[in-house]
Amino acid sequence: MRLFGAKIGMNCHFYPQSKVWAPWNLICSDQVTAADGVEIYNPAPVTLGSHAILSQDAYLCGATHNYDDPGFPLLAYAMNLGAYSWVCARASVAPGVNLGEGAVLGLGSVATRNLEAWSVYAGVPAVKVKERLRADARAADAR
Numbered sequence: 001m002r003l004f005g006a007k008i009g010m011n012c013h014f015y016p017q018s019k020v021w022a023p024w025n026l027i028c029s030d031q032v033t034a035a036d037g038v039e040i041y042n043p044a045p046v047t048l049g050s051h052a053i054l055s056q057d058a059y060l061c062g063a064t065h066n067y068d069d070p071g072f073p074l075l076a077y078a079m080n081l082g083a084y085s086w087v088c089a090r091a092s093v094a095p096g097v098n099l100g101e102g103a104v105l106g107l108g109s110v111a112t113r114n115l116e117a118w119s120v121y122a123g124v125p126a127v128k129v130k131e132r133l134r135a136d137a138r139a140a141d142a143r
Helices: 135-142
Strands: 026-028 039-041 046-048 059-061 063-065 074-076 079-081 119-122 127-131
Antiparallel strands (some): 063 074
């Protein structure tokens, strides 16, 4: 993907059956993973923070159309998935929606609004169901 303009950090893993619509609009920090079946539709820049995970068949949709305009023009949105965020299997993220650091979008859920940091969301549309333990708290507990 780097050959097509993607900016990819160290130790990123995009499985062979993942799809990136516009690699030149993809920016990944270190250790990002996109599983088989992931689709990133990114006519505008999409940024994935370090350790972000996109599980099987997750879909990031970076554009829609202006249905009120007879010309039906494309409306593309930049998107950001924070460090340690996770889009679970078969979950979808709507155009222009951002995930805060450590946010989780549960199995088959649809994010239509920004997700708060270190929170877990589920449902269609996704709603906050609980807080998530911060990564730095886990490290402190391990000591």
